[in-house]
Amino acid sequence: MESIEAGSAEERDLASDSESISAGAGPGCSSDSAIETLRLAMLPGIGPRTLTALLESFGDPASVFAAPDHQLASVHGVGPKVITAIRSAKDTIDVDAIAHWCRRERVEIVSDESDHYPRMLSDLPDAPPILFVDGQVIEEDEIAVAIVGTRHATVYGLKQAEHLAYSLSRAGVTVVSGLARGIDAAAHEGAMAGGGRTIAVLGSGHGQIYPKEHQGMAKAVAAHGAVISEYPPYAKPRAGMFPQRNRIIAGLALATLVVEAPDRSGALITARIAMEQNREVLAVPGPVTSRASRGCNQLIRDGAKLIQSVDDILEELGPMRSPVQTADGHQVRNAAELKLNELERKVLGAIDPESTPIDQVIQRSGLPAQRVIAIISVLEMRRLIRRLSGQYVSRI
Numbered sequence: 001m002e003s004i005e006a007g008s009a010e011e012r013d014l015a016s017d018s019e020s021i022s023a024g025a026g027p028g029c030s031s032d033s034a035i036e037t038l039r040l041a042m043l044p045g046i047g048p049r050t051l052t053a054l055l056e057s058f059g060d061p062a063s064v065f066a067a068p069d070h071q072l073a074s075v076h077g078v079g080p081k082v083i084t085a086i087r088s089a090k091d092t093i094d095v096d097a098i099a100h101w102c103r104r105e106r107v108e109i110v111s112d113e114s115d116h117y118p119r120m121l122s123d124l125p126d127a128p129p130i131l132f133v134d135g136q137v138i139e140e141d142e143i144a145v146a147i148v149g150t151r152h153a154t155v156y157g158l159k160q161a162e163h164l165a166y167s168l169s170r171a172g173v174t175v176v177s178g179l180a181r182g183i184d185a186a187a188h189e190g191a192m193a194g195g196g197r198t199i200a201v202l203g204s205g206h207g208q209i210y211p212k213e214h215q216g217m218a219k220a221v222a223a224h225g226a227v228i229s230e231y232p233p234y235a236k237p238r239a240g241m242f243p244q245r246n247r248i249i250a251g252l253a254l255a256t257l258v259v260e261a262p263d264r265s266g267a268l269i270t271a272r273i274a275m276e277q278n279r280e281v282l283a284v285p286g287p288v289t290s291r292a293s294r295g296c297n298q299l300i301r302d303g304a305k306l307i308q309s310v311d312d313i314l315e316e317l318g319p320m321r322s323p324v325q326t327a328d329g330h331q332v333r334n335a336a337e338l339k340l341n342e343l344e345r346k347v348l349g350a351i352d353p354e355s356t357p358i359d360q361v362i363q364r365s366g367l368p369a370q371r372v373i374a375i376i377s378v379l380e381m382r383r384l385i386r387r388l389s390g391q392y393v394s395r396i
Contacts, residue, residue: 149183169196261295
C-alpha cells in the first residue's frame with residue numbers, strides 16, 4: 001500500500017493550517033482508533049492481511065505500537081523492515097494531513113469497526129481495515145451486483161452493460177464497478193440513468209482519480225451512491241493496485257457479472273475472486289468470433305450462469321446474509337423478491353420460515369383462495385418458498 005510520507009509540500013501546507021483536526025468531527029474523521037488504524041495501514045510493508053493479523057494478535061492499534069519487537073516478530077508477515085516502520089510511524093506518517101484532506105474534500109475515513117463499514121466485506125479474509133468513502137454506503141447496497149468487463153468494449157458490450165445496469169437499478173439493485181473506461185463506465189451510467197444506486201471502487205486514491213477524464217463521473221457516482229478506495233488520497237494508480245481492488249468489487253456484491261472480457265482480462269480476475277468468495281459468477285455471451293467475448297464464453301463453458309436479461313440475474317442472486325430494509329419499507333430476504341408485484345409480496349409475507357398451512361396463508365393475505373394457490377406456484381418456481389406437502393408451505 002502506498003504511504004504518504006511527512007515532509008511533502010502539500011502536507012506542510014496542510015499541517016500548518018491552524019484549524020485542528022478532531023477525530024470524529026464530520027467527514028474525514030472517525031475515531032481515535034480509526035486514525036491510529038489509518039497510521040498503521042499507511043506503513044510500507046503492511047497490507048490488509050498483515051494489518052488484520054496484527055490487530056487480531058494485539059487487539060487495537062495502540063497495543064500494536066506498544067508491543068515489544070519479539071512479540072511483533074511472532075506475527076505472520078512481520079519482519080525486521082515492518083518492525084522498523086512501526087517504530088518510526090509517528091515520524092513518517094502524518095495522519096492529521098490525511099484526515100484534513102479528507103475532511104476538506106468530504107471523504108469519510110471508515111474503519112472496519114465502524115457502523116458505516118460495508119457489512120458485505122466483513123467476511124473477507126483480506127478485507128481492508130480502512131476505507132476512504134466519498135458518498136455513503138447504505139443497508140440497501142447489500143443487494144448489489146458487480147458489473148465488470150474490458151476497457152476496450154465493443155458497441156454490443158457497452159449497450160449490454162448499460163441496459164443491464166439500468167434494469168438492475170430500476171429493480172432496486174445497487175451496481176458496483178471500477179470506474180474504468182469501457183464496461184465499467186457504461187455500468188455506472190446505466191445505473192444512474194435508471195435512478196438507482198451505484199458504487200465505484202478505485203485502484204488509486206481519491207485525489208488521483210483514474211482515468212482523469214472520469215473525475216466528473218466520480219462526483220456523479222458519489223451523489224448516487226459512493227466512491228470507495230482503500231488507498232490514501234494521493235496514492236497514484238499502479239498496475240498491481242487494480243487486481244487488489246477487484247476483491248473489494250466482488251466482495252461488495254452478491255454476484256459478479258462479466259459483460260465483455262478477452263481471455264486475458266482483469267475482469268476475469270474479479271470473476272475468479274468472486275468464486276473464491278462463494279459469490280455467484282454470471283456472464284453475457286458474445287459472438288464466438290469476437291475476441292472481446294472470449295473470456296465470457298469461457299466462463300459460461302466452465303459453469304458461469306449465462307445472462308440474457310435482468311430476470312436471469314435476479315434469479316441467481318439468492319438469499320441475503322440477513323434481511324435488508326428497502327426504500328419502500330419492505331424486508332427483503334432474497335434478491336428474487338425484487339421481481340414480485342404487490343399481491344405476490346402479500347402472499348409471501350403471509351408465509352413463515354416454518355411450516356405454514358395454506359389455509360392460514362389465505363386468511364392472512366385476505367386474497368381469494370384460487371389467487372393464493374396460483375401465487376404460491378409462482379413463488380415456488382422462483383425458489384422463494386417450498387411446498388412441504390399438499391397443504392403446507394414454508395419460506396426458503
